[in-house]
Amino acid sequence: MTKTAWVFPGQGSQEVGMTADLLDSPAAKQRFEEAEKILGWSVIEVCQSDEEKLSNTLYTQPCLYVVESILVDALREKGHQPNLVAGHSLGEYVALYAAGVIDFESGLRLVKRRAELMSEAAGGQMAALMGFDRDQLEKKVEETADVVLANDNSVAQVVISGTPEGVDEVISNIKTKRAVKLKVSGAFHSHLMAPAAAEFAKVLEGVDFAEAKVPVLSNIEPLPVTDPATLKERLSKQMTGSVRWREIMLKLPELKIEKVVEIGPGKVLTGLIKRTCPDIGLENINTLAQIEG
Structure with a gap:
């Protein structure tokens, strides 16, 4: 069996209309309804609005989390499972969801607060x-x-x-x-985010993390782990720490990964992996039709 990693893009990969393919799925519709109750606004409406609104950090991060999580659910429904997961910045939250570390609601509540704090950051x-x-x-x-x-x-x-x-x-x-x-409000992934990170840590502390079903490569420390306490500690440092994606990519062949599937809009991560690890097979999943096919 091909050893496969699932990777999840972060902010910057969003696309207007990225929910279009999901609207006819009853399971996706249920997720969108759950999300609206938590967020207080419609992911579907924002994803179908103008690019400026969708690119606002406050909306971008929850929208990406919801859309990518729905694609994960659809892949699971078809019996697909990865051997390893990783996500770029915001994408790490979806990776934790895909690995069974957090449930959908807990992940979305974390992402909602993260987006609020990061959108409030200024001066960077x-x-x-x-x-x-x-x-x-x-x-x-x-x-x-x-x-x-x-x-x-x-x-x-x-x-x-x-x-x-x-x-x-x-x-x-x-x-x-x-x-x-970049068109961002603050100096993300730097020490200047320390006040926001301290506020976020209070929210993170109240969320239960489970043992990961497959190893996770974290942004802050790209070494595969399944331990929930370690994964939570690494996530707590992510807002102020660097995204070490180059090291994550280099770790893939070391771990005998033969194929990488990028789940979510765009092809940013597979583009980077293609140039860094040319021998690894690549696939992009951003619609339900691709999963059905």
Whole structure:
């Protein structure tokens, strides 16, 4: 049997209309109704609205969690199970759901609070950098106050996070093929999120984590574990810690993973894996039709 990992994209992968294929499914309809009671707004309506609203952190994160969780449920219904799971930033919450660590409602309540706290964050800046000298970048980040490597996505693409002044200082002093400032309210995955992380920790403390049914590679520590206490501890550090996606990808062949299925909108993660681990088979699942097929 092919050893398979399921991976889940995070904020930035959302697409207007990403619920369209799910609307005729009774099971999906029930999930949408559950979500509306918890959130106080309709995931379906937001996903069918304009791009600006869907891209608002407050809405983006819950919408992605709900849509990706529904796809997980549909795959399970067909008898599919992974050997390993991982998610990029917000996607880690879906990975924990897929591994049976948290139930749908607990996960959505966590994501709702996370989104609220992150959308309230202000005064920070993030920028994606492509094509750079890693040694030069890491040296400059280390020398610059209030800037960190927030997302280590691949050898050729990272995201830095920090104060606007610090981010500008790094961008203006290293050579890159491209540098793009992200439309976010705060310096996510940096120490500047500490107040929000402390508030979130209070919510996380009250949620029960179960033993994972399959190993999880966490953003903060990409080593496979199933222990609930370890997974909760790692998740508690995620808001201020770096997303170590490059290391997660490199761990896949070490763990004998032969195929990766990206579950959710877009193909960002499979694109990164294709360039990093070319021998691993890849598949994208973003509609119920693909699962039925």
